[in-house]
Amino acid sequence: MPESSLDKDICSSSECRTPPLRQFSQSSLPLHRKSYMLSTFCTEQNVQECQSHINQEVSSLGLQPVWTESGSSSEMNVVAVLNCMYDLIQMHRRGLRSLENMEVEQLKSSGNVDYLQLTSTRLKEQLELSKRENTGLLERERQLQLKVKSLQNCLKNEKEEVQKLQNIIASRASQYNHEMKRKEREFNKLKERLNQLLIDKKEKKQAIDVLNNIGRADGKRSLWKTEKTEAKHEAEMYKALLSDYDTRQRELLLENAELNKVLQQMKKDMVSILSSKKPILKGDKYQDDGAQADSEDEEEVFDSSKESVELYCVHAREKLTNSIRLQWRRLKSHVERLDSQASLAQMGGSRNNDAVSQETHKEEMDRLKLEIQQCKDFIQTQQQLLQQQLSSPCDEETASLLSDCYMLQEKERLGDEWKTLEEQRTIFERERRNFTEAAIRLSHERKAFEEDRATWLKHQFLNLSPFPDSKKPPMSKSKSAFLISETKASATSAPEKLIRCPSGTNLPTPGCVPHTSSTADLYRTLCLIPENGATKPKRKSDHAEESGVFFNGKAPVRHKQWNDSEEHSSHTKEQNSSI
């Protein structure tokens, strides 16, 4: 196809296209327009071409050809043309209808699209909403789970408590049952006893049977029960209670006084501490202290006057406690200030009181460290020396000597003591031997004495002569017998003889002499007979001496007697000493 025709086609089709729209919008098109368009396409010159073109078009559209080339006449088949036109119109109408339909459909679909868009936005919103709801629900679920857990815990606790209460109830129930049983048993016993009493005819009455009344414990007579005694009892009871309260109150007062004193002391101390620090601080915190200082001075003056007065009333007590609180607060703040100052001084390194103290502190520390080091060295050297001592080889002698060197003195002392002990033991042995010998001798002597006595008695009985000289030899033999009999015969005459003795010294009579000798021997035997020790030797010796005084002027015969008796006495002395 030629391009011009195509162009024409295009423009015609475009033109054709637009008009339907227009046609659609406007019901009718003016005829002149149509004719105007037609006229441009086909002119008298290009009829053939137009015809062929239209033929082609129509055939391409599927319609019967309008014009056949066989006919030479340029006249068109009107019928065919009309049919064609009619078909075209139908087609056009159909096309319009389909267009309408399509438009309608398009409208519908656009409406659908809008609707869908709306629904989608709505659904999106719903989705959002539901998501939010979901999270909210999850949150709620979580909280509910927590609650469930806590409730479960509560339940467990409650169950435990219930269990505990059940246990308590069980124990109480068992206790009640036990009591019930006990009471029932007692009740039964009571019933039995009652029955017994009803049956029992013999009624035993209560009675007391006392031999005699005994007095009251405190010795007083018992009083009748009168109002006076009742009042007295009441009074005594209240007295007891009051005295108890009294003592308690006194104790509490003392305690209170003590505590007050302590508080006052504390307050004074705190005030003194703070006042001593005041000049340093006054420069820094003038405003703070200014107002307080005055009040404090006032307080001090006020309180010192009140020190002696005991704080009875509530106001005074409150005042004391408040003032202490105030002082304590001040002290606290002061200490904090000091602390901060100390830390500043450490950091700054400036020379003020705190730094100085720090330096001295450091010096102290260094000194102490040095001391410690010295001590350690000392200990070290000591240890070394000790080791040397222990490990050094020494010869046996010195080793043996050294091994016991600590005990040497003790050992020597022990040896000495052993020696003395041994000596004492030998002495004791000797004395014991002497004693036994003396005892044996004594028994022998006693035997001899008894024999002598017997013989003497015999002699005495048989030979009753007034001549004492003839009696002397037998007397010396039976001296002991005579003495014993003398003592036996007249214990009372012995002191007489003793008394006679001193008188007898001046005028010695033959009769007296044997008596004096006999008294000395008499005492000796007196000592011998009871066999007592300690004082007797002394007495004996005294008397012996006495008699010795008497004897000195006498004949040697008596001296001999005296010697014998002396020997005897010495023997006995020994004997007694050994005892």
Next chain:
Amino acid sequence: MNFSEVFKQSNQLCKVSPDGKYLATCVQYRLVVRDMSTLQILQLYTCLDQISHMDWSSDSLFILCAMYKRGLVQVWSLEQPDWHCKIDEGSIGLLSSRWSPDGRHILNTTEFHLRITVWSLCTKAVSYIKYPKACQKGIDFSRDGCYMALAERRDCKDYVSVFVCDDWHLLRHFETETQDLGGLEWSPNGCVLAVWDSCLEYKVLLYSLDGRLLSTYSAYEWSLGVKTVTWSPSSQFLAIGSYDEKVRVLNHITWKKITQFEHPATINNTKAVVYKEVERRPAVGADDLSLHNITIGTTLFNTQSKYEICPPPVQIPVVKPDPDRANPKIGVSTLAFSSDSRYLATKNGGFQVQSLNWHCSGDSLILLGKEQLCLCYMDTDQEDK
């Protein structure tokens, strides 16, 4: 320790006189009085029946012998052996018999706790006290012997009567706020009466001498309550031992609890010193110094045994008692203050300790078990532990 020869006795009736000079023992129906220093028999009395109870009077001049089965009480005099006194309660029966503090009156509790008869040995007069209560400790004399407190029960309510021992005059009679009175005890200074409820309720009431209620104390509800109550000798503290194995101490000024002692099965306290008796068959005996508790386990006394110190924590063997039975063997059952109120000895649980007694100087403690005894000396230098 030296022991004398063994003397026969029956019913565990063997008492030393209050003045410490004589020893009285009962053998069946005979009463034997011995001199304490020489243990020679001074007097021999014969009663009419087997003696159930025997007691010295407070002035050590008289001895009462009670024969519960026959309802008889016989009183013997040491000064005059010929003197005799026989009290016959008749058909009413006899439950218990005791001396009054002045040593001249005898209080007989008749059977079924019907009444208490007060017999006077001075005037042969009789007084009756009706409705005494049958409980753990229903009657108590004050330490100076002036007053007697008696628990009574009338119309399902508990009362306390205070009598003047001089002439048995009723001084005060008041109702107590207890459900079921378990016991009462005078304070050593005689001014306060502690009254406690039975074990079903924890309640301790404090009444003053003239009957006013001073204070009430209750540690907890429902569980088994008070087991034992003791005053300190200075009347400053009241120690309450209960079934929950704790001891609570109240002070006399506010009557509030000042401290509480526990008896845990494991001793973890570093301040406590635990002594364990060690012998061939190791059994546990544990002691505590300082203001803590002393618990004693069963031990077989062996002269060769010695005590060693156990380091904490120490596990004390505890036998769990049957909770279904009444009056279970748990809880603090014995309390004893030392004479200077410095130490408190307690016995918890079912240990076989019959009694705890302090020496009057307050430095040593004697523990009596069923078969053995143990003397503990406190180290007084360690008082700050």
